[in-house]
Amino acid sequence: MLATIASATLLGVTGTPVRVEVHVSSGIPGFSIVGLPDASCREARDRVRAAVLSSKLDWPSRRVTVNLAPSGVRKAGAGLDLAIAIGLLVADEQIPAEVVAAVGFIGELGLDGSIRPVAGALPLVDALDVESVVLAPGSAVEAQLVGRHVIRAASSLTELLASLTGDEPWPALPSPDDLPPQPDPPDLADVRGHGLPRFALEVAAAGGHHLLMTGPPGSGKTMLAQRLPGLLPTLDHDDALETTRVHSAAGLALPPGGLVRQPPFRAPHHGASSVAIVGGGGAHMQPGEISIATNGVLFLDELAEFHVDVLDSLRQPLEEGVVRVARASHRTTFPARFQLIGAMNPCPCGDGGSPGGCRCSEHALARYVRRLSGPLVDRFDLRVAVTRPDPHHVVGGLPGEASAAVAARVLMARARAAERGVRCNAQLSSADLERHAPLAPDAADRLEVLLRDNRLSARGLQRVRRVALTLADLADEPPPLRSGHLDTAIGLRSEPMARALRLAG
């Protein structure tokens, strides 16, 4: 007899519906799965058989064929286990076909018959067009975020069959409160001194500008960067859902309530491969760090130590906000609207910041400069030097302004950006800038001087203007922009590199 069960598999960060067809007939006893299963999916054979037997159900000693349709799509992961097991039981007439009509099943099976959560429950459920979906209890919270289905959770095959056939009521869904609360993000009040980088952080948060911090080791670049998420406003529902979808697909732990409300903060190590950063990989295209950081912060510490190809692969997503990963058999698009925060040493010896401190050879400096391509450095609207804090500031100095006070100003600036129809000023197009950021006469004169002295390129001009608009928003001064705003914006965009280190003849 034939049974058809609804389930789904993951491709990138989107779910694809899969019909699991199970055919049980007379013939030589056997169990085969067809329809482009990958290795982990083929292993379902052994898991399903053990789970069925452990649950004290009968294993048909007949010929069992499982087809995963559409058979042209690669299926990866163990999420189809549950659907295969249910299909088998229906086809073997151990459970009636009516009870599984319009029900989707997603879950991995343990050999003891337990149902386990799988990565990507949110996009998987979203792909299903059925009345109710059964999952492991651990996936129920995020599955509910879709809101279109009745979500059922069962912890084992035995429990599931009892509820399915109506012998027992469905188990209660786990409450979101059971999950441990998330720790508060680090507070800016812990940072002493660092006037310029603090301010740059505030501007970055308000305008969504990418920020590059250059400074000697131990000067506090990482500490500063970790405080950026605490300054950013919480995500609105659409953004939160988009980020949650990626996190779910990447198999990351989700916060209580399932929805990622806090902007994510990702800090991959500089040894990371291009695939780990951008996404891709095996049959089912894992999202990379830039997608996991979508609507949040991607922090690249020791920027100059990253592989050059990894850094260059960031340029397209930085422009477009999405990353398109193509492989021979399939291609997919991941969201990648992240704010890039870079940190690096001024030179290989690290002491190039302080006057006369650098001991690097000319050759070593030249090689270091080459590691960062000009176009990438150009993407950073804000580039500030971080100096080692004065001992007076560190010991006994007054604590800095708390994150909450800064976040309030950031929220105000973001509200102004929202009036212009964008999330933050960094997203304004050149045409928008003309409309929303007019120049006062003194600012126009100043720009002319800057352009004439080659202190600014035409492209740099747009970037400086965006930052200047954010500065005006933060100071609660409506446009037109004044020359002071432009000067400050230029002060926040200094030459980051060893280039400026040596004084040549």
Add this chain to the structure above:
Amino acid sequence: MARSTSISTSTDTSGPALPPEAWYTALSSFEGMGPATLRRVIDEHPRPEDGWQAVLARRVTPAPGVVALTRQRTETLVTAWAAKAASFDVAGYWRRHAEAGVGVLLRGTAAYPEVFLDDPDPPALLFHRGDPDVVVGTRVAIVGTRDCTRYGYDLAFELARDLSAAGISVVSGLALGIDSAAHAGALDADLAPPIAVVGSGLDVIYPRRNGPLWRRVAAAGVVLSEYPLGVAATAWHFPARNRLIAAIADVVVVVESHGKGGALLTVDEAERRGRPVMAVPGPVRSPASKGCNDLLADNRPVAVVRDVADVLVAVGLQSRAHRRATERRQRPSTADQAVLDAMGWQPATLDHLLLRTSLSVPELASALVRLESCGWVSPRGGWYERVAKPGG
């Protein structure tokens, strides 16, 4: 002083009519063939061809110092020299020098600079671009670190400019940092011919970035080298180069030097030759001034340089009235002047300035951009230094 050896540019150089300089130029291009070895070859073989044959026959052994410097065994060097000599195109190499306009001064000839005659370690050969006869009159070497601060750069520039204006030739090494500032300052005054001594062949410009300065020095004065064309700058050439700077100069002035550095080797060489050494003191916390401050603090006969008058007194010249640079920078606004005053003459970070002024971060950042664009301050990796006078 006599003219430098004229080089025949006729194509007929394949015969036995090659001058002695041709043979020694070829020999000096061999790696590890230093001045001491070359001097011995010249002294022991009156005819240059005999010296060449001795190298071919592996009878020339390197001076003891060379073995230590190049980290090669005597055997290896002797064999390498013989192999090189066997296939060397002496005439072609000599012609290359002639075509490049590089002059050669051989020790023992009339053209050889007088200043090296009684030197403890004189060069056997000197190559020059520019006029070697400018090595007369009073000469002051200005040396220091490649990685200088704005303070050091400005001081070196001003000292060189004012010394040159007083008719004193400035000697330096055409490296980055202080050396560049010294040459640029001397060229700015354009009164006394500048002198440079470099550690590579005269067609190998190192550091590459100093190419324009290199050509300007050669045009206005002379660039000297112990190395023939094509020889790259290797680490052990620089101490040797520094000894020539110390030998040429009447006084050696160190403007900025780290605790260890080439400038201190120049000081040692100067003391060995009895040349007076002077040093510019710097902030005690500045790593770039540590070498100078140590020189002044240690019990050594090192005199302090506060301005050009100190140097002029040391070389025995009366301080001549020299022209003052006129202030051409746009005067800062009152508010920006307050920032400049708060900065003082020590490098400061924005945090220091925040404490010293009542300005906010954006106000201060914009003031610094304005001061920088008018040339009043020089930023560097988060630090700001006040610029005394334009130049450089």
